[in-house]
Amino acid sequence: MTETGPLDNMLAQMEQAREYVDIDDGIFERLKYPERTLSVSLPVRMDDGSVEVFDAYRCQFDGARGPFKGGIRFHPTVSEEEVQALAGWMTWKTALVDLPFGGAKGGIICQPKELSQSEIEQLTRRYTEGIRRIIGPDTDIPAPDVNTNPRTMAWIMDTYSVYQGYAVPEIVTGKPLEVGGTAGRVEATGRGVTIITEETFEYLGTDVAQADVAIQGFGNVGSVTARLLHERGANVVAVSDVTGAVYDPSGLDVPDVSAYVENNDGRLEGYPDAEFITNDDLLTLDVDALIPAAIEDVITVDVADRLEADVVVEAANGPTTFDAAAVLRDRDVPVVPDILANAGGVIVSYLEWVQNSQQYSWELEEVNRDLEARLTEAFDEMLAAYEGKDIPDLRTAAYTIALERTADAHEYRGLFP
Known part of the structure; x- marks a missing residue:
């Protein structure tokens, strides 16, 4: 298998979903560019x-x-x-x-x-x-x-x-509160990943309080996800950054790791209370959930062949190459796609944009409640498509929904001139 770049990866994902959704050929061609x-x-x-x-x-x-x-x-x-x-x-x-x-x-x-x-x-x-x-x-x-x-x-x-x-x-979202930002935006993506991970565990019959989780990436998304899953009782056994990964099979003290990183120029390197392993080692740990939360293309065919997680929840954009996804599908390892798992950020961005447009702000509880409602509804819709249309994997099911909605918009709007 030949690994490809992120654009080819995305286009291949679209093509794979094509056979499961009724879209005009001309509109589908437009969607590729x-x-x-x-x-x-x-x-x-x-x-x-x-x-x-x-x-x-x-x-x-x-x-x-x-x-x-x-x-x-x-x-x-x-x-x-x-x-x-x-x-x-x-x-x-x-x-x-x-x-x-x-x-x-x-x-x-x-x-x-x-x-x-x-x-x-x-x-x-x-x-x-x-x-x-x-x-x-x-x-x-x-x-x-x-x-x-x-x-x-x-x-x-x-x-x-x-x-x-x-x-x-309203020109940007994710701003400080003092200039029109919204409560909950900074942690929205990580909170969304946590919500989707919990929904996935429930679907697979896994108790989050007894689950081992490895998180590749300890930036904003990875660190928030680690903290929230730790608070919910999950065993976060490994986290990583560009310097490598820290690992403790009995579970990391996530607040302590976060405090160390904050006082160590944002780096995990040198953390004293856990074993230091490579990022590659983290990706192949035997855990209930692997959460790649860094950049694209980290789960390659080689990694997919050796991966031991029960499920992959994609917190990063495009972390799994197209060929690696095929390997995981053949191995019956479910992958919750990025376009759902990390959608918490854009959902709360939308809420911030709406508040700016109305010149009115909402309380944190209302923002988080809206975030969870939208994510769980999208998760249920993805599962309904996956199970109802005999689709081979969750990513393809998610794409059928997204492609159909976008294609419908093009159908109604037409082609000008």
Whole structure:
């Protein structure tokens, strides 16, 4: 088997679902292509007085169901192909959880850990100026992603608002509360992963309080997921970051691990109260659930052959290659797809956007209640499609729902001119 990139992976997932959903051939062909991808060059004056030029992108994949929605990531692996794949996944994600959005994604090729706070701010503001012609509160609403956070969103909001001449909080979601953010947004993706993991355990007849869980990635999503599952009684036996993984078969003290990371420049390296193993070792632990929560393409065919988890819950976008997914399907290892498992972030982003548009905020309990209701409904719809249409795996079932909803929007809107 030959491993492919994220865009080929996403397109192959679409093709696999094609036979289980009734979509006009012309509309399906349209669904395979992004509407537009903007490439921008960002000159930034560095702290030492030199000027460095960064490459960046914003892809708007499909807007048939509403304004484009998707995060912005700062990472050295960002590419045009990657943002197109991620924008496609956002399209299917928003359709699956039935939000009135299309899908978009953006990214800047950079290594944030090598940049100062001032340089990151200048880079963010320059990027906002570069893409402001195609974004807007009713057009395309960015959000945080890998290596971006509420402060980054505040800089984007401020830059866009300066050009408009008035405050436009609804231009981005994931903002600080003080400038229009919503309670619960920072932990929304991790909370959503936790909800879906619990629903999956219930479906498989596994008691969450007796379950062993390994989480690859300990950033915002992975750390929140670890904390919430730990609070629910799950045995979080391993977590990891770029430095490696920490492992304790009797269960990690997740609050202690989090406190260590916070005081260790955000790194797990050197944690004294657990065994240090490799990321590859973590991915092949014998656990009830493996939760990849970092970047795409970490579960390859080689990993899938050796994987011992009872179920994979995809907290990251595209963590399982198409060929690896086929291996897991043949081995009867269920995979809960990313377009459902990590949809908590975009759901609460939608709630933040609605609150900004209404100039009215909701309490945390209401936000979390809405998040859980939307996710559990989407989970039940995926299971109904999986069981009712004799579909081979959960991902394909999820795609049939997302593709049908997006195709219906295109059918009703027609093709102009």
